[in-house]
Amino acid sequence: MAARLFQQRGYDATSMNDVAAALKLSKGGLYHHFQSKDEILFHIMSHAMQITEQRVINGVRRIDGATLAGAEERLRLLIRLHIQVVLSPEDREITVMLHENHPLPPGLRRKINGRKKDYVHFVEHVIADVQRKRGSPSPVTPPAAAFALVGMINWIYQWYKPDGLLTEEVLVEQFTNIFFRGAVG
Amino acid sequence: MAARLFQQRGYDATSMNDVAAALKLSKGGLYHHFQSKDEILFHIMSHAMQITEQRVINGVRRIDGATLAGAEERLRLLIRLHIQVVLSPEDREITVMLHENHPLPPGLRRKINGRKKDYVHFVEHVIADVQRKRGSPSPVTPPAAAFALVGMINWIYQWYKPDGLLTEEVLVEQFTNIFFRGAVG
Numbered sequence: 001m002a003a004r005l006f007q008q009r010g011y012d013a014t015s016m017n018d019v020a021a022a023l024k025l026s027k028g029g030l031y032h033h034f035q036s037k038d039e040i041l042f043h044i045m046s047h048a049m050q051i052t053e054q055r056v057i058n059g060v061r062r063i064d065g066a067t068l069a070g071a072e073e074r075l076r077l078l079i080r081l082h083i084q085v086v087l088s089p090e091d092r093e094i095t096v097m098l099h100e101n102h103p104l105p106p107g108l109r110r111k112i113n114g115r116k117k118d119y120v121h122f123v124e125h126v127i128a129d130v131q132r133k134r135g136s137p138s139p140v141t142p143p144a145a146a147f148a149l150v151g152m153i154n155w156i157y158q159w160y161k162p163d164g165l166l167t168e169e170v171l172v173e174q175f176t177n178i179f180f181r182g183a184v185g
Numbered sequence: 186m187a188a189r190l191f192q193q194r195g196y197d198a199t200s201m202n203d204v205a206a207a208l209k210l211s212k213g214g215l216y217h218h219f220q221s222k223d224e225i226l227f228h229i230m231s232h233a234m235q236i237t238e239q240r241v242i243n244g245v246r247r248i249d250g251a252t253l254a255g256a257e258e259r260l261r262l263l264i265r266l267h268i269q270v271v272l273s274p275e276d277r278e279i280t281v282m283l284h285e286n287h288p289l290p291p292g293l294r295r296k297i298n299g300r301k302k303d304y305v306h307f308v309e310h311v312i313a314d315v316q317r318k319r320g321s322p323s324p325v326t327p328p329a330a331a332f333a334l335v336g337m338i339n340w341i342y343q344w345y346k347p348d349g350l351l352t353e354e355v356l357v358e359q360f361t362n363i364f365f366r367g368a369v370g
Contacts, residue, residue, distance in 0.1 A: 147341070182362070
């Protein structure tokens with residue numbers, strides 16, 4: 001609800017009063033939960049990271065990655081699940097707040113950035129594992145490949161139209177193709 | 186200057202008074218040029234698109250793309266020049282404003298979105314040309330490939346550290362590799 005408000009009005013233009021009114025709380029009631037707007041933004045960003053971690057990381061970990069086929073299946077599933085999180089209409093209000101440019105206070109920013117970094121490292125490991133199990137050296141390094149993959153997927157929210165030719169299914173297939181051939185092929 | 190202010194304080198939290206003070210203009214003087222903050226943001230975004238068009242599109246068009254080698258050189262140069270625009274310290278204040286989430290009034294938004302679309306179409310054509318001249322059908326379609334490329338490059342500003350292991354040179358080489366193998370390979 002607060003996330004929707006921030007997106008409609010802009011984060012900086014939304015006051016604690018606006019948030020309290022939208023949540024049908026008194027200002028005192030809202031301050032009981034959050035001491036500042038920054039804390040609300042941090043809470044939304046944490047929630048967005050939690051959604052990503054639960055859907056993508058937990059989903060991927062359910063696959064046994066011991067064999068080459070298993071490791072490839074993990075990477076394939078990672079691409080699909082991450083795209084689904086970005087495109088999920090229920091979660092979009094929350095997840096898009098991860099890209100809010102407003103600078104958080106250093107302590108809160110470090111926590112969120114740490115979680116974002118952990119996610120990129122997870123992607124890196126999944127990629128490195130496929131490369132290793134394929135056994136042929138690749139000119140593409142896992143850190144660069146992970147940033148490329150996370151970038152192409154996270155950027156989708158900038159241009160995606162639900163009624164466009166690039167449907168979720170087509171996008172999953174195309175991005176999987178580009179990335180598999182490009183980074184581990 | 187206004188761009189730097191918007192980034193430091195957040196777009197919505199910056200007033201016309203703040204901008205006038207930073208530019209050492211009277212409020213009347215500022216309003217003589219821009220009728221609203223939205224117009225200033227639109228002006229900055231237009232400037233960012235102009236930088237991208239001049240550096241990338243004009244640079245690429247200088248290469249003769251008639252042969253396969255020429256078409257490949259165009260794509261290679263496009264990747265390098267676009268990464269350079271994103272990483273350019275002088276232009277970063279301007280170009281990062283393209284990602285400002287603040288909703289512009291519909292008329293201004295349409296103009297900027299039209300220019301962004303034209304850029305993606307240009308990328309699409311450069312990719313399609315390489316695929317066509319290679320003569321072997323690709324499972325990857327130019328529209329999906331163009332969005333993937335623009336996404337992986339534009340996302341760089343989210344994580345890039347000038348003193349990190351992924352230097353501009355390494356990044357250009359790695360992203361070129363990923364994209365050439367993945368989308369036209």
